[in-house]
Amino acid sequence: MTDAPATDAPATAGASKESLTVRDNRTGVEYDLKITDNTIRAADLGQIKLGDQPGLATYDPGFVNTASCRSSVTYIDGDKGILEYRGYPIEQLAENSSFLEVAYLLIHGALPTKAEYDAWEHEITYHTFVHENVKSFMEGFRYDAHPMGMLMASVGALSTFYPDARNITDPDNRHIQMVRMIAKMPTLGAWSFRHAQGKPFIYPDNDLSYTANFLSMLFKMSEKKYGADERLVKALDTLFILHADHEQNASTNAVRSVGSTQVDPYSAVAAGVGALYGPLHGGANEAVLRMLRRIGSKQNIPAFIEGVKNGNEKLMGFGHRVYKNYDPRAKIIKKSAEDVFAVTGTNPLLEIALELEKIALEDEYFVKRRLYPNVDFYSGLIYEAFQFPPEMFTVLFAIGRTPGWLAQWLELVQDKDQKIARPKQIYTGERGLDFVPSSERWA
Ligand code: SDX
Numbered sequence: 366m367t368d369a370p371a372t373d374a375p376a377t378a379g380a381s382k383e384s385l386t387v388r389d390n391r392t393g394v395e396y397d398l399k400i401t402d403n404t405i406r407a408a409d410l411g412q413i414k415l416g417d418q419p420g421l422a423t424y425d426p427g428f429v430n431t432a433s434c435r436s437s438v439t440y441i442d443g444d445k446g447i448l449e450y451r452g453y454p455i456e457q458l459a460e461n462s463s464f465l466e467v468a469y470l471l472i473h474g475a476l477p478t479k480a481e482y483d484a485w486e487h488e489i490t491y492h493t494f495v496h497e498n499v500k501s502f503m504e505g506f507r508y509d510a511h512p513m514g515m516l517m518a519s520v521g522a523l524s525t526f527y528p529d530a531r532n533i534t535d536p537d538n539r540h541i542q543m544v545r546m547i548a549k550m551p552t553l554g555a556w557s558f559r560h561a562q563g564k565p566f567i568y569p570d571n572d573l574s575y576t577a578n579f580l581s582m583l584f585k586m587s588e589k590k591y592g593a594d595e596r597l598v599k600a601l602d603t604l605f606i607l608h609a610d611h612e613q614n615a616s617t618n619a620v621r622s623v624g625s626t627q628v629d630p631y632s633a634v635a636a637g638v639g640a641l642y643g644p645l646h647g648g649a650n651e652a653v654l655r656m657l658r659r660i661g662s663k664q665n666i667p668a669f670i671e672g673v674k675n676g677n678e679k680l681m682g683f684g685h686r687v688y689k690n691y692d693p694r695a696k697i698i699k700k701s702a703e704d705v706f707a708v709t710g711t712n713p714l715l716e717i718a719l720e721l722e723k724i725a726l727e728d729e730y731f732v733k734r735r736l737y738p739n740v741d742f743y744s745g746l747i748y749e750a751f752q753f754p755p756e757m758f759t760v761l762f763a764i765g766r767t768p769g770w771l772a773q774w775l776e777l778v779q780d781k782d783q784k785i786a787r788p789k790q791i792y793t794g795e796r797g798l799d800f801v802p803s804s805e806r807w808a
Pocket residue numbers: 427610611613614615644645646647649673678679680681682683684685686687734736739740741
């Protein structure tokens with residue numbers, strides 16, 4: 366803080382170039398705030414006071430312009446439509462890698478050697494089973510329970526099967542819990558699906574790859590071995606890669622916030638599943654399908670667009686807090702759709718989606734607000750082609766996002782800068798009221 370005289374003097378003498386000089390016009394005092402990584406520390410505003418009032422804080426609903434952490438996991442440039450995991454462009458990973466390799470990359474920070482990958486794949490494969498009590502726990506849900514509610518509850522329940530997961534400072538313990546979660550998420554997701562379908566649960570088949578095993582637990586019936594079409598396995602594996610991480614989105618923020626209390630990773634990830642469930646976040650892919658079905662035909666699109674403009678509708682699958690350009694994942698998913706439809710036949714709703722996108726990309730309302738298709742706009746069409754019901758779409762998102770949530774959680778628990786998440790508020794309620802007992806109030 367500098368007690369510079371209340372003048373219009375330029376930057377405070379001696380202030381470093383990488384700083385902000387702010388003048389509190391209430392007192393005429395000027396302050397130099399250090400700029401680091403294009404941010405100022407909100408805590409530095411605390412020195413700016415008027416009399417005995419508390420120092421200044423920032424007010425940022427939805428953290429629209431607030432960095433909560435330093436992270437090296439994922440980089441996004443929203444204006445340029447760039448997404449990189451640990452520095453690798455998503456386009457290259459989607460084209461040339463596998464979901465398990467990307468999961469290794471996100472968590473370990475580097476691509477694996479062959480030996481490291483083989484060990485990783487072996488560990489994941491041999492941790493896909495869950496305790497039999499988890500099965501009976503899941504059988505207790507209502508017949509029509511939403512799979513995301515079941516997934517959120519069963520991930521949280523895993524914390525009771527692995528109480529040693531609370532020891533979050535032990536690297537080996539952290540490792541085995543992360544392996545378990547990545548390995549078991551498909552089992553829990555598949556069993557949520559089978560429960561809703563009233564079908565028997567299928568156990569993991571360790572002869573199959575991660576994604577082929579997931580498809581087997583979803584769709585196997587009386588056949589000895591379930592053999593999914595390799596093109597579908599590849600398409601779903603690519604979709605998992607595209608969903609694997611996305612810096613500080615709402616569900617990752619939930620995982621970090623809950624994880625900041627030093628709770629076990631299962632409880633932190635269960636919070637992430639809950640956040641992802643919402644229609645503004647991961648639940649959007651389910652909402653897109655319902656929206657397309659409701660539109661029903663290309664002829665109804667103009668009326669629907671009018672509904673969006675007058676605030677009665679939201680164009681689900683469009684818009685993004687960060688991408689003010691086309692979501693790079695949506696581009697790749699659109700391409701994956703062709704591979705899937707070559708096997709399953711085209712989804713009739715695709716025509717409506719393509720026409721909706723075409724109109725929206727030319728319409729001033731959307732152009733002005735820089736609203737483009739996001740990851741959820743086309744993914745639902747592919748999932749439906751896989752014969753998934755819409756309520757399963759976000760479960761698929763959660764399976765893909767699990768390594769990202771864990772990589773972010775791991776970064777959090779090792780970050781010396783991090784503290785328990787406890788934001789301030791602006792109090793708008795009453796003060797100093799005298800309590801009147803109900804016997805008098807109701808007399
Ligand atoms: C995901 O954060 C992530 O990284 C998320 C994600 C990930 O990988 O983790 O990318 C996954 O969640 C993708 C987003 C899926 N959600 C949807 O498709 C739901 C529809 N989209 C919106 O609800 C919205 O675009 C959000 C929630 C995605 C972003 O909201 P913001 O950043 O808070 O933007 P906003 O609501 O302030 O909107 C700015 C303007 C507003 O208009 P005005 O008030 O200025 O007139 O754009 C309008 C909004 O009304 N707007 C939309 C719209 N999205 C924003 N209008 C119509 N339809 C939309 N979809």
